[in-house]
Amino acid sequence: MTMRARLCVDLGPVKLRWEAWCALHGITSADGVRQLVHELLSQEESQGGATGHERHHLVVSGHRERIEIRLTQAELAAARQRALAGGLNVNRWMVAVIRAQLVHEPQLGEREMRLLADSNQQLATIVTLLGRLQAHGDAHEAARVLEGFRAVIDTHLRAVTQVLRANLDRWSR
Template sequence: MRERLCVELGGMRPDWNRWCMSRGLTPGEGVRQLIAAALDVDADDLQAESEVDWIAINEPRIRIEIRVTHAERKVVEQRAQASGLTSNRWIVALIRAQLMREPQLGVHEMRLLSDSNQQLAVIGRWLGHLVREGNAVRMVANGGGDLRALRDQIDVHLRAVAAVIRTNLDRWSR
């Protein structure tokens, strides 16, 4: 359903057009964004929740074309390279991050999460060894704290980070 709103801008129209143009918006898009902000409702989120069929791992992709200025393309390429992605993948990540409100991890972030998980796994194994050998009792008696609680917290972190990595890999797999 289309709804139309007519607003008399008078002498403000040239200023409004310049404001919208400086942001890469049409005057209508600018008005819609202002109204959405005023109502504290993001219309894109409402449509995305009901209309988007989230991707499956082997689902075929559909090609779309967008046009950007040379300056915009250069910035996209720089940001994509900094994230360890191609320009196309960076744009897809941007779209998915907007639609899903979830992080879209680049190569660098994935490497950091993987390294973190490996280090925590080593710590978890070390703590498990201490508990099995009885050294934990001596450590607790010496003010070492509750090692089991610490190990449980590390296990929760390991599972959470592994889930983020798995979700990200599934999302990007072709």
């Protein structure tokens, strides 16, 4: 089984500043963290502290080279079918397959993006309601509401994890 290397970091109050910095530089938050980690590790390696790990850093923005791939009609039909099932066109699907193999990261299709967006919207609503409870200072009411939200949050966390795991499994076959 392939080991998946993931890192979850709670940025707390600096998250909005981090996201703004990443947006200014045209990268995602995850790519920004990845670049920082790789930069620090490569600095360490250049100073003699080699880690022995392969660097998986691909810049997906900027100029792209066109390549030609020749498939049989049956192969192209199968690729189109899989692409359609993933909510992608065949070119985007092939790029996603290649990127998933190179960087071992999720390559989300339309369906996964929609599921994650819905989940994030519902979680944002929960956060807003909890903020209102906190502002009113009713600790007993907040504890009661939190208990009700816990099941909803756990369901969403499982759904997001399931989507990402299925996505990684799909591309790593």
